[in-house]
Amino acid sequence: MKLKRSGCLRGKALAEKTTNQPVQSAATGFEASEKSIVISCPKENVTSKFLAPYTTFSRIHEKSITCFDISSGGGLGVSTSTDGTMKIWQTTNGETRRILEGHIYDVNCCKFFPSGLVVLSGGMDAQLKIWSAEDASCPVTLKGHKGGILDVAIVERGRNVVSSSRDGTARLWDCGKSACLGVVADCGSPINGIALDVADSAVELGSPEDPPSNREIGTKGKLLLLAREDKKLQGVSLHSRQPVFLFGGSDAFNCCAFLSSVHILAGSQDGNIYQLDTRNTQTPVQVTRRSGAPVLSLMPFREGYITSQGDGSCFIIQQDLDRVIELTEPDSDPVYKVALWEKLIYTCCRDGIVRKYLLSNL
Template identity: 35%
Template sequence: MTLKINFTNYHLQSDWQDASINEKIWLHSINIKNNNHNDDDLKKNYDLKIINESDIIIDNDKKNDDNDFIIEDYSKKCLAINDVKSNVTHRFIAPVRVFQSIHQKSIISLDVAPTGIAVSSSTDGTMKIWDTCTNVLKYELKGHYLDVNRCRFFPSNEVIVSVGLDMLIKIWSAIDGSCPVTMKGHTGSINDLAIVDRGRNIITVGRDGLAKLWSCAKQTCIENLFDTENIPINACAIKSFSNSYDLGQRKDSANDDISRSPVLSMISVRRPFNGFVVSHQDGSVDFHYDNHNQLLHLTGSDCDPIYQIVYDDKFIYTACRDGKVRKYYLNNAFE
């Protein structure tokens, strides 16, 4: 049995929150259907006109003749529209802050500790520790020879581990920026890592097709967990299950995703609601949660891919190809 998809998704002008009174912003909709999703007739464009700081209307030059949606709420923090046909409310959230001077090129990896201290790496060849509260650079971490693919805090938030194209694993002090540990063992670029428990061990995966378990204390590889025989492994994660967990069979992505753009990153969020934040190659970022009549969109990227999403128990951060880190507060969608 084939699942029939008929869902209208919306995209809003990336810098909509900066528009002035009487200025117009664009809204784009596409009616996603799994059998005919390339039909141009399914796409529509609208102009919205800002009346004042709390009121926005559909511009008279491009009327909403079909009553496709109604505007529910508007502020500089959030714009909410309700799709009449599906009765789904789309809430577009503006970033509360944009960090644009940390790196000069695309940001590949990002992690943020609950203290607000961040570590990020870029295609400009740098990896830096900086403060999201003050936007002050603390340290530039030098030691990798090529781009750093992944950098993460250990659970203590005082130690950082990084892996990269140079096949090296490095452990850094987030306190003073020193690098006391370097480990080698992969024969290809290391693409991702996972921290086991409190950080006694880590798992790395790479282009050489190996998944390796390491001892941080002994600074050695304990064992190869598995070998795909040179088929690259791009990502890894750790999750505990009581027995086993069936991931099911792969399906056509056209049947189960509201976006046609490839997914680049996905994280789980606990507050204010349990759900998942998903980023796409087209720059869209969506928050899916238990209320299927609400969909949250994190705006800001102008079609630049979002390579990573981070959640620090309060704020969501996105790492973008445009070299910017954007900070979001989900509660703004309902204030």
């Protein structure tokens, strides 16, 4: 187990000597086991836990893993890499099940449909592709963007999907007809990340100027978040295409996520994590900065969230910020993405390793 940026050499030494049984030291504030160290300061009511991987997979790809996802059943993973491949693999042992071939140039994003049997991907070739996880066939290709696709979102069960691109647009697609249903937003700036969820009833989403297609399924009441390169976080109504809010940050936004129907998160290139209330986005609820490294991914977790950053750090942040769990081992290699399935957290990293962390003791 590796500890970084903590300065707690005594804690590391203690961890190296422990077995599966916890060891408590009241004098030092350390508690250690084979896979974790807890450092607490009772006077300040602050606790930090360092958690080592339960297991690692180093042979899925030969180079950096840039994006991945875990199926709804937890048995399969899909990942993209700078080695030019996209693969489906078993989460139990990392063995490759399928190789998905068809994109030209790099594949930037991949995501399982809710069924766990179908995969959506987007690449620098400006194409979206839909794949069968069972036989690696690609029955659907969606074309219309003029720049590389940077992120994707799936609307409910997947009759419709949303994509964002370097061309500055976010588009809504009909998977059954392989057609674009419309441009949801045209920002004039690359959209690095998107998130989609139901908006709070107090948020005004507007009405469509033109009657929507009957091929739109599940778009009503949905708010689409756009993390933009031009330092803006934008909210757009997916159904009406009307802008909801526009928030200016300190640097380019890389990612965004919903904490709830009211509260949202956005991570910037300079390391800031903004928490906003969608009912009033003029002033952030909170701005958190763990380090100056770019925030690369965000996802909700229990009463808080998980963030990964460009310096290799990956934190589970509790809502009160007095309890922080750090997922260790990547050192200074960027952690590009985090995925969660039940009590397991998976991360993918520039070093080409998928790490699996067991959260049964949290």
